[in-house]
Amino acid sequence: MRLLTRHPVLLGLISGILLDLPFPIAGPLPLWRAVFAWMAFVPLLYGILSEANLQHPRYLRRSALAGYTCGVSWYVLNCYWIYDTMHIYGNVPGPGAAGILLLYSMVLGLYFALFALLMAICRKAFSKAAIVLACAPFFWAAIELAASRITSVPWDQLGYSQVDNFLLTRLAPYTGVYGISFTLMAGNSLLAAALLAHSVHVRLRTGVGTVLLILLLQSGSFVRPKPEPTSDYAVLLQPNLDVGVSNLWVGPEWNENAMQILNQSLVHCTPMIAGMPSVHAAVVQPKCPQDLPAPGLVAWPESPSAFRSNDPRFVALMREIATANRSPVIAGAIGEDETGEYNSAVFTAPDGNIIGRYDKIHLVPFGEFVPYREIFFFAKHLTQQVGDFNRGRYRRVFRANGHEFGIFICYESIFADEVRQFAVNGAQVFVNISDDGWYGDTSAPWQHLNMARMRAIENHRWILRDTNNGVTTAIDPLGRVTYSAPRHENTSLAVRYGYENGLTFYSRNGDVFAGLCGIISIAAIALALRFRLQIKAKVRSH
Structure with a gap:
């Protein structure tokens, strides 16, 4: 030395x-x-x-x-x-x-x-x-x-x-x-x-x-430590759509995909993995009672689907999923209004009415927008997948069935001081929708998962993490991955979780x-x- x-x-x-x-x-x-x-x-x-x-x-x-x-x-x-x-x-x-x-x-x-x-x-x-x-x-x-x-x-x-x-x-x-x-x-x-x-x-x-x-x-x-108590269950859809492929979903193709999504949302007892979905993890079929209550949530992830918030077909699909399950539905979609487009999560109440949407605030540079566009004018030509989204402004929480839900999208999970504000705003459970397909089979999905797990620990909240191709899972308030869906499969995960009301010191003070x-x-x-x-x-x- x-x-x-x-x-x-x-x-x-x-x-x-x-x-x-x-x-x-x-x-x-x-x-x-x-x-x-x-x-x-x-x-x-x-x-x-x-x-x-x-x-x-x-x-x-x-x-x-x-x-x-x-x-x-x-x-x-x-x-x-x-x-x-x-x-x-x-x-x-x-x-x-x-x-x-x-x-x-x-x-x-x-x-x-x-x-x-x-x-x-x-x-x-x-x-x-x-x-x-x-x-x-x-x-x-x-x-x-x-x-x-x-x-x-x-x-x-x-x-x-x-x-x-x-x-x-x-x-x-x-x-x-x-x-x-x-x-x-x-x-x-x-x-x-x-x-x-x-x-x-x-x-x-x-x-x-x-x-x-x-x-x-x-x-x-x-x-x-002993398992954290649970009081509800969620159905998290994992569509495993190809990244970078334009899914136009026109005509009969839209109807076919919409029917598949609806049917998948109604499967409330699915094969799962206890803990991390590693190579050697065993997939098990849990024993589920016949008379399961309505799920506390159905979620569709951030993904390359053709969902747009103002599309009547999308609105009708969300209404059908919500009413069929008698549950609130969260779905990743492109939000649209007179100011432009947003990377959004649309929240639909159990009665089928769309309450509103959360627009992603912390966008990915050179992925969802080009910073300093005058300087990096060449970025659009370098990366054909660069988006041009507007930045959201409010960390909204949504109420359904007497509970408050806070949603953050993909990359936002790595910003601790921002995620905690959902808890301050009243969220009793966090929902993180993401498309980690961009990372491929590298270390990034696992790194991203661990950072989301730390958000659960900091705020003592359950996190329902719904991804396009994995890792789709429920994370308890101690940061443990409870059950997860196999990666790279078109499936859904019915997983239990709980609601938390208290605020940690970090949630309050950052x-x-x-x-x-x-x-x-x-x-x-x-x-x-x-x-x-x-x-x-x-x-x-x-």
């Missing part, structure tokens, strides 16, 4: 590779891999703070470059699916798709560079590396918040690696995912402090104590913890810069 301190960029690359291990790669995450989140940053921290690197004349530049290398390499590995999405479904040539992935990684890698630079500035100012390491968790939580607010890409923040850890996720209802990220970075800092300690005794004591603490906290991945980390980070950097100026002044005076 000491030899590598002469090459902190290489240590940054090692950290980037290690950081990919505690996240889903091509399927559900094995529980044992989550432990890498406690050590992934250790090589980077060690390289930045070592005495050998500190003495280098270009210390700050080398440190920032090491952090940048870590960030770029991690984003390339973690978000490799961008290549498939752009190339296979966006019709972008291979070199162009690779260039988009690299550009994406180079832009977001700047956050890692900033983290490393802040650590290096503090190392220059403070004599002890331990003081700097104490700042690391605050810096990291603040930078994750900045990534969420500035570039709006909080994809796979560090804390998501512990979504299956019952002990650590107890922080989420208070701090959001940021508190988990903070704790993980603190563990990395303690391990780095052990390596940087000059005394063998201190090194052993700190290292052994930290490892024992990590093992204790990581044991939460094997804790199994990113207060991360904001405090940001304030503390600014204060720490201001103090470090002041010390640095004082040191320079003393040198000049002598």
